Amino acid sequence: MDYHHCCSLILGLTSFLLISFSTADDAAIMAKLSTSISPTPSTWYGNNFCEWKGIACDSFGFVVTINLSHMSLNGTLPSDLHSLRNLRTLALQGNSLSGPLPTLSNLAFLEQVMLDGNNFTSIPSDLFYGLTILQIFSISDNSHLSPWSLPNDLINSTNLRTFQANQANIYGTIPDIFGSLLYLQNLSLSYNNLTGSLPASFGGSQIINLRLDNQLQGLSGTLDVLSSMTQLSQVWLKGNAFTGAIPDLSECTELSDLQLGDNQLTGLVTDSIMSLPKLAYINLQNNKLQGPVPVFGSVTLDINLQNNSFCLDKPGKCDAQVTALLEVAGALGYPMSMAESWLGDDACDGRWDFVVCNSNNSVTSVNFAKQNFSGTISPAFGNLTSLRMLSLNDNNLTGSIPEVLTSLPDLQLLDVSNNNLSGPVPVFPTRVKFSSDNNNLLSGKPIPNHKINPSRVEFSAGLVIGIVISGVIFVIVVVMFVSNKCYRVNPSKLQSKISVDHSEIPSSKSGNLMISVQVLQQVTDNFSDEKVLGRGGFGVVYKGEFDDGTKIAVKRMKTGMKETKGMNEFEVEIAVLTKVRHRHLVALLGYCANDNERLLVYEYMPQGTLSQHLFKWREQKSLPLSWKQRVSIALDVGRGVEYLHSLAQQSFIHRDLKPANILLGDDMRAKVADFGLVKNAPDGKYSIETRLAGTFGYMAPEYSAAGRVTTKVDVYSFGVVLMQLITGRKALDETMPYESCQLAAWFRRVPVTKENMVKYVDKALDTNDNETLESIFKVAELAKHCTTREPFHRPDMGYVVNILRPLFEQWKPLRQEQENTYYRRHMSLSQALQADDNTSSTIDVFQPNSF
Numbered sequence: 001m002d003y004h005h006c007c008s009l010i011l012g013l014t015s016f017l018l019i020s021f022s023t024a025d026d027a028a029i030m031a032k033l034s035t036s037i038s039p040t041p042s043t044w045y046g047n048n049f050c051e052w053k054g055i056a057c058d059s060f061g062f063v064v065t066i067n068l069s070h071m072s073l074n075g076t077l078p079s080d081l082h083s084l085r086n087l088r089t090l091a092l093q094g095n096s097l098s099g100p101l102p103t104l105s106n107l108a109f110l111e112q113v114m115l116d117g118n119n120f121t122s123i124p125s126d127l128f129y130g131l132t133i134l135q136i137f138s139i140s141d142n143s144h145l146s147p148w149s150l151p152n153d154l155i156n157s158t159n160l161r162t163f164q165a166n167q168a169n170i171y172g173t174i175p176d177i178f179g180s181l182l183y184l185q186n187l188s189l190s191y192n193n194l195t196g197s198l199p200a201s202f203g204g205s206q207i208i209n210l211r212l213d214n215q216l217q218g219l220s221g222t223l224d225v226l227s228s229m230t231q232l233s234q235v236w237l238k239g240n241a242f243t244g245a246i247p248d249l250s251e252c253t254e255l256s257d258l259q260l261g262d263n264q265l266t267g268l269v270t271d272s273i274m275s276l277p278k279l280a281y282i283n284l285q286n287n288k289l290q291g292p293v294p295v296f297g298s299v300t301l302d303i304n305l306q307n308n309s310f311c312l313d314k315p316g317k318c319d320a321q322v323t324a325l326l327e328v329a330g331a332l333g334y335p336m337s338m339a340e341s342w343l344g345d346d347a348c349d350g351r352w353d354f355v356v357c358n359s360n361n362s363v364t365s366v367n368f369a370k371q372n373f374s375g376t377i378s379p380a381f382g383n384l385t386s387l388r389m390l391s392l393n394d395n396n397l398t399g400s401i402p403e404v405l406t407s408l409p410d411l412q413l414l415d416v417s418n419n420n421l422s423g424p425v426p427v428f429p430t431r432v433k434f435s436s437d438n439n440n441l442l443s444g445k446p447i448p449n450h451k452i453n454p455s456r457v458e459f460s461a462g463l464v465i466g467i468v469i470s471g472v473i474f475v476i477v478v479v480m481f482v483s484n485k486c487y488r489v490n491p492s493k494l495q496s497k498i499s500v501d502h503s504e505i506p507s508s509k510s511g512n513l514m515i516s517v518q519v520l521q522q523v524t525d526n527f528s529d530e531k532v533l534g535r536g537g538f539g540v541v542y543k544g545e546f547d548d549g550t551k552i553a554v555k556r557m558k559t560g561m562k563e564t565k566g567m568n569e570f571e572v573e574i575a576v577l578t579k580v581r582h583r584h585l586v587a588l589l590g591y592c593a594n595d596n597e598r599l600l601v602y603e604y605m606p607q608g609t610l611s612q613h614l615f616k617w618r619e620q621k622s623l624p625l626s627w628k629q630r631v632s633i634a635l636d637v638g639r640g641v642e643y644l645h646s647l648a649q650q651s652f653i654h655r656d657l658k659p660a661n662i663l664l665g666d667d668m669r670a671k672v673a674d675f676g677l678v679k680n681a682p683d684g685k686y687s688i689e690t691r692l693a694g695t696f697g698y699m700a701p702e703y704s705a706a707g708r709v710t711t712k713v714d715v716y717s718f719g720v721v722l723m724q725l726i727t728g729r730k731a732l733d734e735t736m737p738y739e740s741c742q743l744a745a746w747f748r749r750v751p752v753t754k755e756n757m758v759k760y761v762d763k764a765l766d767t768n769d770n771e772t773l774e775s776i777f778k779v780a781e782l783a784k785h786c787t788t789r790e791p792f793h794r795p796d797m798g799y800v801v802n803i804l805r806p807l808f809e810q811w812k813p814l815r816q817e818q819e820n821t822y823y824r825r826h827m828s829l830s831q832a833l834q835a836d837d838n839t840s841s842t843i844d845v846f847q848p849n850s851f
Helices: 003-036 152-156 200-204 224-228 320-331 336-341 379-383 403-407 454-485 491-497 517-523 565-577 610-615 627-647 701-706 712-727 743-749 754-760 770-786 797-808 829-837
Strands: 055-057 063-067 089-091 098-100 112-114 119-122 136-138 162-164 186-188 209-211 234-236 241-244 257-259 264-268 281-283 288-290 302-304 355-357 363-367 374-376 389-391 396-398 413-415 423-426 433-435 442-447 532-536 539-545 551-557 588-593 598-603 662-664 670-672
Touching: 003 063, 200 224, 264 320, 264 336, 288 336, 320 363, 320 379, 379 403, 403 423, 517 539, 517 551, 517 598, 565 588, 565 598, 610 662, 610 712, 627 662, 627 670, 627 712, 627 770, 627 797, 701 712, 712 743, 712 754, 712 770, 712 797, 743 770, 754 770, 770 797
Parallel strands: 063 089, 089 112, 098 119, 112 136, 136 162, 162 186, 186 209, 209 234, 234 257, 241 264, 257 281, 264 288, 281 302, 363 389, 374 396, 389 413, 413 433, 423 442
Antiparallel strands: 055 063, 355 363, 532 539, 539 551, 551 598, 588 598, 662 670
16 A cells, blocks of 8 residues: 555544544534423434434534424523534524523534523623624523623624524613624614614614614614615614604615604604605604604505604694794704703793793794703894894804894894804994804904995994983983982892892893882782781782782881891892792892882792691691692702702802792792892802801701701702601691601601501591502602711702602693793893793792791
C-alpha cells in the first residue's frame, strides 16, 4: 500500500470516528431530552432518535430539526442543548415547558427558534452569541420569564427576518442596532416594559411590521423616525408615552394599519396621513391631537379618533385665531402644556394658558416667558392682528425674528431676551418696547421695514414731542385727581417688606390696580353690616358688586393699624399678589390706601372656606364634603403651593396654610388665600425669623422651636390639612384628651390599617367601597410623610401633586376642563387682570367667615 492510500485511509477513519463521537453526543442529548419532558412522545423509543416523531437528522445522523410544537408537553430542556451542533430548527411553541431556557450560543447552523406559549423562567445572557444565520426567533407569551433586556449580540444575526417577543417581560431600551439587520421585516415586542425612545437606526432598517404597543411604563420621545421607514405596512405603537406631533408619513405609501392610540401625541393630523392610499385601519384615540377633525378619503377605513383635543366635534375649519395659535404651537413642537389647555374653538374662553383676550374676544397678549420652550418664532403671530404684548423671553428659541411682527398694528411689547436667536433684527415702530438681550448670535444689523422720507422727519419729530407733552399733562391731571381720592402705597416701602420688583404698577379696568374708596363705599353700601362676609383679627370682609356684575370681597383693615402688624400684612399681601397669578391662588383685584382706609379687593368665592365645610356643615345645613371633593381640594391646594414654591418667577413660603385660608368656588374647586405672612423662599437654605407667625397646630416643629423657615414648613402645614380632610378634626382640639388633642402628633402614631382608617375617618364620609378606602390609605400615608419631624425627610410639593393627581383621576372630573393645566405661568398681573376683565365669566371669592 503506497503512502497516498495510507493517508486517505487514515483521514477516512478519523472522519468516521469524529462523526461517530458527534452522533454519540447528539444521542446523549436526545436521551436527556426524552427524560426531561413529559409525556414522552409515544414514538420516542429505541436508539435511533432520527426516527422519533418531530426529530429530523441529516445524512450523517446529526439532529437538524426538533419540532415538538403544540404537544401539551411539560418539563424542562437539557442545559447542554447547544451541543447539537448541526441544529437548524427548534420549534417548541404551544406547550407548558418551564425552567431556564438553555443557551443556544454558537449554533452556527441555527435558522429558526420558536418558543412561544411556554412557561420558561429565564433567558441566558449569551443566548444569541454566535447565531450568525438566525432568521426567525419567537418567544412570545412567556410571562413567567425573569426580566431581561434585548442583547446587543443580535447585531451579529445579520440574516434575522422575524423577531417576536410579545409579553416576554423585556425591560430597558431598544438597542440601536437595526442598521446592521438589513433583512429584518417583522419586529414585535408588544406588552413588555420597554422604555426610552425609538432607536435612530429604525430609519435605515427594512422593517415592514412594527409592533411595540402596550408597554408597561411606555416608550417615549417622538415618532419622527417613522417618516423615513417608507416600507412600513403595519405600525402598532398604542399604549405608550410618545409625545410631539405625528410625523410626515406621505412617503409611507404601503402603510395599511396605523395604531397610535393611548399616547400623548399633540399637534395636527396632517394630509400626509389622510391621503395614504392603502390605509385601512387607524387608531388615534386618547391623545392630545389638536386642530380640525381629520377627514379621510376612504369610506371603508376603520378609524378611531375619540378623546382628543380637536377644536370642533365634527369636521370643519377652526377659528382663525385658534388656527394661528396652533401654528405658533407647531413651531415649538406642540408642547404638552398647550395641548392640555388649548381646548375648543375659542381661544378667549378663559381656558387657554398663556393667552389673554379683550372684550371683543381678540387675542391681545401671549406670554411664553420662562417655559423652557424650544423651536422657532412662528410668523403666524402676524395673524393675531390685535396682539399688544408678546413675551418669549427665557426660552431656548432659535432661528430669526419674523419680520411680519413689525406690521402688527397694536403691538406694544416684544420680549425675546435670553434665547438663542440669530439673524438680523427687524425695525419695529417706536411704540414697541423691544427687548433682545442675551441672544449672543443675534446680528445687530436691522432689516429696514420701510424707506424713510426725509421730508417727514421734522413733522414726525414734532408730532412725537406734541404727543409726549400732552401725555405728561394728562398724567399730572390724573395723578392730582387720584391723590385726592386714594393714596398709593409707597413702592419702596413694599420693597422693604418683601423682595418684589415694583417698577411696573399693574393696571386694572380702571387703568390702575388702585381703586378709590368712594367706589368701594358705593359697591358695599357704605360698608353696610348686611354686606359683612366675615370678621378677622385685622378687619372685616364685605361683599360687593361692580356695575358690570363682577362680585368682589373687600377686606377693610381696622382703623389705627397703619404702622402695626396688620399694616405690614396689608403691604406684604399687595407685594406678593401683584407678582403671582395662578388658578389656585386667590386673585387680588385692587387695593386702596389713604389716610383713613386700608382696603384689599379680592375675587369672590361663593362657597366660603374649607374650614366651614369641614367643621360647620351641620350648622349651615349643607352637605358634607365627599371624598372625591376632598381629594380634588387637596390637589388644587397642592398645585397652588407648588406654584408658590417652584413655578412662579420668584419663590415664596406661605407660612399660614390652613382650612380657614383655603377658599372654595361654586364648583368646590379650591384656592389658597391670605398672603400676609408670605416670605421669600431662601433657595434651599433657612433663615432665622425674628417674629414667629402662623397658627399653632399647623406650624412645623423646627419653625415653632427655632424659627427655621424653608418651603418645608408649608409642606408640614399641608400634611396637617390632609389629616383634617381625612378625619374631619381640628388641628388643635382642647376638648380631646391630652394625648390626642394635637392632630398631627396623634395621627402620626396611628398605624395606617383598614381597621384604624374605618375607625378614625370622618364619620361624614362613605367608606363602604374599597376604592375610596384605598384612596384614603394613600392620602394618610402622604400626610404622615409631609409631617415628619425632620424637614429634609418631607417631600416637595411637586412630589405631593404627583401622588394626589392619580387619586383624583380615579373619578371623572366635575368638568372636563378642570383637569387641564391650571397655570397662567409667569403672566404679569396687568395681563391677568385684563384676562379677567375682558372675559364674560367672573371667578368668585369669599363667603361668610372667610376671614
